[in-house]
Amino acid sequence: MNKVFLCEYIHPEAYKLLKAHTEIIREWDRLGEADGLINRNLSISRAWMERAENLKVIGVHGTGVDGVDMAAAADLGIQVFSVPHRNSQSVAEMNVALMLALGRKLLMADRMIRQGSVDVSALRGMEFSGKVLGLIGIGDISRRTAKICRDGFGMRVIGWSRHLGADGVVEPGIEIRKSMDEVFEEADVIMPGLDLTEETKGLIGKKQFEKMKPGALLINTSRGAVLEEKALYEALRTGKIGGAACDVFTEEPVTAENPLLHLENFIAAPHLGANTEEALKNVGMAVVRELLERLDIQTNE
Numbered sequence: 001m002n003k004v005f006l007c008e009y010i011h012p013e014a015y016k017l018l019k020a021h022t023e024i025i026r027e028w029d030r031l032g033e034a035d036g037l038i039n040r041n042l043s044i045s046r047a048w049m050e051r052a053e054n055l056k057v058i059g060v061h062g063t064g065v066d067g068v069d070m071a072a073a074a075d076l077g078i079q080v081f082s083v084p085h086r087n088s089q090s091v092a093e094m095n096v097a098l099m100l101a102l103g104r105k106l107l108m109a110d111r112m113i114r115q116g117s118v119d120v121s122a123l124r125g126m127e128f129s130g131k132v133l134g135l136i137g138i139g140d141i142s143r144r145t146a147k148i149c150r151d152g153f154g155m156r157v158i159g160w161s162r163h164l165g166a167d168g169v170v171e172p173g174i175e176i177r178k179s180m181d182e183v184f185e186e187a188d189v190i191m192p193g194l195d196l197t198e199e200t201k202g203l204i205g206k207k208q209f210e211k212m213k214p215g216a217l218l219i220n221t222s223r224g225a226v227l228e229e230k231a232l233y234e235a236l237r238t239g240k241i242g243g244a245a246c247d248v249f250t251e252e253p254v255t256a257e258n259p260l261l262h263l264e265n266f267i268a269a270p271h272l273g274a275n276t277e278e279a280l281k282n283v284g285m286a287v288v289r290e291l292l293e294r295l296d297i298q299t300n301e
């Protein structure tokens with residue numbers, strides 16, 4: 001029977017399917033026995049893969065493969081796959097949840113109430129009807145977010161993608177801009193929707209924050225390292241931008257030492273975008289099914 005290394009949570013239905021057709025191993029000292037591996041948040045290096053001498057397949061529980069040394073996997077003949085789009089709706093809804101919490105200063109209001117001293121003048125928020133949403137990257141999550149904001153709030157949506165020209169057609173209701181800078185200049189709310197690659201690492205920094213409107217907001221649920229966190233901190237500290245909310249950070253799990261967490265105009269979440277019952281089941285079942293298929297295990301489903 002094939003053995004699969006699993007040391008992180010997957011949905012119970014997905015676990016049940018995996019257990020029915022493989023031996024699940026969790027002990028690190030048995031890593032070398034594994035034929036397959038399911039990865040959520042581990043950083044898998046060449047040295048790590050070389051320890052797993054029988055490893056044939058790595059299944060990524062989600063969209064991005066930036067946590068795996070892809071060059072090493074290719075050298076070692078290890079297949080790597082992900083299961084994109086299964087959690088897109090949950091992440092899109094997280095984008096909107098963070099936008100509302102930030103724009104209406106809900107966390108600040110909660111803290112004031114708990115401390116017994118409410119200053120309503122400090123809680124003046126933003127109405128999103130008629131505002132401009134700016135998308136940096138226009139993938140499935142961004143398109144779903146755009147639909148919620150456009151149809152639900154009456155926001156105008158603009159966007160830029162490295163893969164689209166000014167005449168690129170994405171879908172009705174998204175106006176394509178020629179450059180990323182144009183989006184930062186026009187938008188009231190900026191939402192990156194980028195995979196982490198060498199091209200996108202640190203793509204958004206001081207130059208872009210300086211172009212944002214006073215009071216504009218930034219929401220990031222994509223990858224932490226697409227932002228320069230020090231530049232974001234300065235833009236927030238000096239009041240150059242109105243606020244930011246991040247579900248992802250350059251170093252995760254994020255700790256209290258991160259200076260962003262000490263700012264009143266910043267909201268943090270611990271990578272919860274896809275952490276819903278529906279998304280976990282969709283992603284879990286998809287990654288287990290494809291892993292079994294790549295290991296040539298028949299399930300009769």
